[in-house]
Amino acid sequence: MSDRTILVWFRNDLRIHDNEILLEAVRKADKVLPVYCFDPYYFQPTSSGAPKTGSFRARFLLEAVADLRKNLQGFGAELMIRIGNPADVIPQLAEEYHVNEVYHHREVAYEETNISEEVEAALWKMRLNLKHFIGHTMYHKEDLPFPIKDIPDSFAVFKKKVERDSNVRSCVPTPDHISVPEITDAGELPTLQQLGLTEPVDDPRAAEYFQGGETAALVQMHKYFSQLDIAVKQKNGRNGTEFSSKLSPWLSIGCISPRQVYWEIQKYGSNGNLLKLELLWRDYFRFMFKKHGQKFIKAKDEVQDLAPDAELLLQKWKNGETGVPLIDAAMHELNATGFICNQNRQVVAGYLVNTLKADWTQGAAYFEEKLIDYSPASNWGNWAFIAGVNDAKESKYAIATKLPKELEAKTDFVNTWQPSSIDEAGDLVSA
Structure with a gap:
C-alpha cells in the first residue's frame, strides 16, 4: 500500500x-x-x-x-x-x-x-x-456567538458579544518531526530582481529594521513582553503600561499567530488590553470581509465627491509635500522604510479623505504597495472605515478625528535637512 x-x-x-x-x-x-x-x-x-x-x-x-x-x-x-x-x-x-x-x-x-x-x-x-x-484570526469562526451572516456590523457590539460569549482556543502543538517524500528539486528562493523589483535602500533614520520570518517574530514578541514586564513592575510604561509591539509585519504573513500573541497577553491582565483590542480589530475586519465580501468597502468604482485637483493633491500627499509637518513626516517615513505607526496611519488617511478630498481607494492602494505589514482586510477595512463608506457608525479611533496640529511629534522625517530625535510611538498591530 x-x-x-x-x-x-x-x-x-x-x-x-x-x-x-x-x-x-x-x-x-x-x-x-x-x-x-x-x-x-x-x-x-x-x-x-x-x-x-x-x-x-x-x-x-x-x-x-x-x-x-x-x-x-x-x-x-x-x-x-x-x-x-x-x-x-x-x-x-x-x-x-x-x-x-x-x-x-x-x-x-x-x-x-x-x-x-x-x-x-x-x-x-x-x-x-x-x-x-481557518487560521488567521484570534477567535475561531466556529467559536463566535453568531453565524458569519449575523455578525454585528458595529465593532462595539461585535466586541461586547465576542468577549462575553466566546473564548480563544489554545495554540496547537508543534510537530516533533515532519517526513517528506524524496524531493528532486526543492527550488531556489528568487531574488528581488527576478520578481521585477530593486533592492530597497535602508534609511539611517529608521527606528527599526524588520527581519522577516518566524524566528525574528518570536524574538520580537518576547522582546515586547519583556519590556512590558519591566514597565508593569516600574509602572512607567507609555499610556500606563502600553507601548508599541511592532508585531504587525509578522502577523500580516503569519510568521506568528494572533493566538500566540493573545496567550502571552493573558499573563499581563489589563496591561495588555490595548494590544488585545488591536488583535480584535484585525478579527473584525476579516469577519466583515467574510460576511460582506467586497460590499464591505463598497464598489471601488463608486463615484466620490472629490476635490477638483484631487489627483495633484494625492500626489503631494504621496510625496509628503502637503505642507503639514506631521503628514509630510509620516509619508516621508512610509516611503523611506515601508512602515509608520498606527496612529499616523489614521491621521494621514483621515487627512487625505477629509481635508484633501482625494480618492481614498488610491490612498489604500498606495498603502498596499508601501506597507511591510500590508494585510488586505485590515488595510482596505481601515481605509473604508475612515472614508465612511462601509456604514460604520462609530469612529475607529478618536485619533482619526483630531486635527494633525494636535498630534505634532518630533521626528527625523519632518525635514530631511534638520534631523531630530525619532518619536518612539509605535505600531498598534493594525495594517
Whole structure:
C-alpha cells in the first residue's frame, strides 16, 4: 500500500508553531509536501505603473520564506519553492509527488479567494480535494456567538458579544518531526530582481529594521513582553503600561499567530488590553470581509465627491509635500522604510479623505504597495472605515478625528535637512 501524501500550501501562514494545517497533515499523512509559490500576480505593476508589492515588503517576504525553509529543515523536512500561477504549480506538484490531498488556510479578500478557487477547480479536475482551514484570526469562526451572516456590523457590539460569549482556543502543538517524500528539486528562493523589483535602500533614520520570518517574530514578541514586564513592575510604561509591539509585519504573513500573541497577553491582565483590542480589530475586519465580501468597502468604482485637483493633491500627499509637518513626516517615513505607526496611519488617511478630498481607494492602494505589514482586510477595512463608506457608525479611533496640529511629534522625517530625535510611538498591530 502506497504512502499517503498531503501537500501543505503555505500562503500567509509562514510558521511552524501554532499551524493547524501542518500539524493535521503530519497526523493524517505518511508524507508531507510543504510548498510556497511566488505568484507573479502580486509583483506585477498596477494600472498606475507602480508595483503591487513594494521592495520593502517583498524583501520581508523573501526573508520569511527563507526562514520557513530553514526551520522546516530543522524538523527533517524541506520547503519546495516555485514561481508561477498557483493554479498551475500546485496541480503539477500534486501529480508529480502523487499527492492525495492539499491543505491550505482560507483567505477572505477577493483576490486571494479567487486564487484559491482557481487552484480548487484545477485540483478538482484531478479528483483531488483542497481542504480549507481557518487560521488567521484570534477567535475561531466556529467559536463566535453568531453565524458569519449575523455578525454585528458595529465593532462595539461585535466586541461586547465576542468577549462575553466566546473564548480563544489554545495554540496547537508543534510537530516533533515532519517526513517528506524524496524531493528532486526543492527550488531556489528568487531574488528581488527576478520578481521585477530593486533592492530597497535602508534609511539611517529608521527606528527599526524588520527581519522577516518566524524566528525574528518570536524574538520580537518576547522582546515586547519583556519590556512590558519591566514597565508593569516600574509602572512607567507609555499610556500606563502600553507601548508599541511592532508585531504587525509578522502577523500580516503569519510568521506568528494572533493566538500566540493573545496567550502571552493573558499573563499581563489589563496591561495588555490595548494590544488585545488591536488583535480584535484585525478579527473584525476579516469577519466583515467574510460576511460582506467586497460590499464591505463598497464598489471601488463608486463615484466620490472629490476635490477638483484631487489627483495633484494625492500626489503631494504621496510625496509628503502637503505642507503639514506631521503628514509630510509620516509619508516621508512610509516611503523611506515601508512602515509608520498606527496612529499616523489614521491621521494621514483621515487627512487625505477629509481635508484633501482625494480618492481614498488610491490612498489604500498606495498603502498596499508601501506597507511591510500590508494585510488586505485590515488595510482596505481601515481605509473604508475612515472614508465612511462601509456604514460604520462609530469612529475607529478618536485619533482619526483630531486635527494633525494636535498630534505634532518630533521626528527625523519632518525635514530631511534638520534631523531630530525619532518619536518612539509605535505600531498598534493594525495594517
